[in-house]
Amino acid sequence: MPDRGILVLDVGLSAVKACLFTFDGRLLAEARQPLPTRSPRPGWYVQDPEEWWRLAVDAARRVRVAAAAWTVEGIGVTGHMHAPVLVDGAGRVVIECPVVWDRRPEAEWTELGAAFDIRAHHARTGGRVGPQAVPPKLRWLARHMPDVLRRAHVLFAPKDFLRLRITGEAGTDPTDAAGLLLFDIHRGEWVSDLAETAGISPAILPPIMPSTSVAAGVMKEAADALGLPIGTPVITGAGDDVEALGLGAVHAGDVYEHLGSTGTLGVVTNRLVLDPQARVETVPHAHDGRWIVGGSTNAACAGLDEVRRLMGDHTGDGQGYETVAFPPGSPGRRPLFLPYLAGERAPLWDDALRGAFVGLELTTDRGELLASVMEGIAFSLRDISEVLGELGLLRRRVYASGGGAVIDGWAQLRASIYGLPIMTSRQPDATSRGTFLLTAVGLGIFATLEEAQQTLPVQCDVSEPDSMAPAYETRYRAFRTLVDTLAPWFRTSAHTLQGEGR
Missing domain, CATH: 3.30.420.40 (ATPase, nucleotide binding domain)
Known part of the structure; x- marks a missing residue:
């Protein structure tokens, strides 16, 4: 048979x-x-x-x-x-x-x-x-x-x-x-x-x-x-939020992170929690009785791909990152990058925002620019995590997936920026894996999703925050100041200039 x-x-x-x-x-x-x-x-x-x-x-x-x-x-x-x-x-x-x-x-x-x-x-x-x-x-x-x-x-x-x-x-x-x-x-x-x-x-x-x-x-x-x-x-x-199930982010305090064309960060809860200011969203988890509170950004790896394209690198829509790596060591005089190439969703909800490099010098090289982009993307997802903290939601560990999750060194950076361990799945395509688990339960192969998860645990590589965390905390605060400073200009002067160019 x-x-x-x-x-x-x-x-x-x-x-x-x-x-x-x-x-x-x-x-x-x-x-x-x-x-x-x-x-x-x-x-x-x-x-x-x-x-x-x-x-x-x-x-x-x-x-x-x-x-x-x-x-x-x-x-x-x-x-x-x-x-x-x-x-x-x-x-x-x-x-x-x-x-x-x-x-x-x-x-x-x-x-x-x-x-x-x-x-x-x-x-x-x-x-x-x-x-x-x-x-x-x-x-x-x-x-x-x-x-x-x-x-x-x-x-x-x-x-x-x-x-x-x-x-x-x-x-x-x-x-x-x-x-x-x-x-x-x-x-x-x-x-x-x-x-x-x-x-x-x-x-x-x-x-x-x-x-x-x-x-x-x-x-x-x-x-x-x-x-x-x-x-x-x-x-x-x-929907593709089933990726959280495929990653193993199913318990309260598990954080689900996706690094694809867009970025997502959300925490699993076993109770319905809403943000009175509507900065983050609450959606049903694919696992019954659980919820994901968080949000998505408009341009994560899509922004990285665009900067690589401008540098003459081949890009493949969230694929082909084998030759990309985040450099170790101090950020030094690295520029700050605003990753808002398509406006922004959570938690800022400002369609007027746009991307920017700030702090370029004559000695800035392409490696530092790419590092700035990856750092800026992580900062934008940290913004979501900050709101989750304000809502009193426990965040224990981050389960990461998406094409960008395989970039060498980026998990270490994000762990230091979030202040949380990053669990990068060794199993490919968490979205398809989560859908497989739903299907296996639907067919009766497993009686429940709990049984499926226990029988088929996710294997992960772990990246912990390192000694660079204080330096990235300082840079995150500078990033927040920069966003608050430039946002009014994007809403007024930037659009005026775009209109004159038409």
């Missing part, structure tokens, strides 16, 4: 991936297909959901060829978040998907900020409405493309569209429901008045199901495309 495995499909911001796991969590094969993001107009960033499906099919077939002796007993899906997918009654996409970087709904963001009341909305949803959020994008469509919303039958998150293509059934889970910011985080249900204010009918919001539930089986068309048996079970899955 052939060996049995679990297939995981992941729609990331920069690639669509397929991974095949054994029942005991070993990664058998993986395939990665680069995913293009188009910018048809300034501030617009869109992807084609049909392209997600085509790339997922190709990646899945490549994995199946690489592990031809293995059967697929179940499928898990995950994907990037804060990106609305609208389909008609026949399951056809009615418009390209505006991803998290899309900034077209500036006016709608301002209107919703007034209509919702940022803090009152946060108290209901746990989220924060910014120009990158789904409600302003929907309101923009209602104003500028009303025919699109008239044709829309269901609103999905990216991974839910992938599951629709596989099973023909509509649905979402609590993590992606919360990511749409139309979800009552206390009651676990959609909020009709928020949907209507965003410009959509509540009727297009899909059913909400547990992340570990079996949503449906593979339908014939998808079975033929993927080379799988009809009826193969597909679980509901979770």
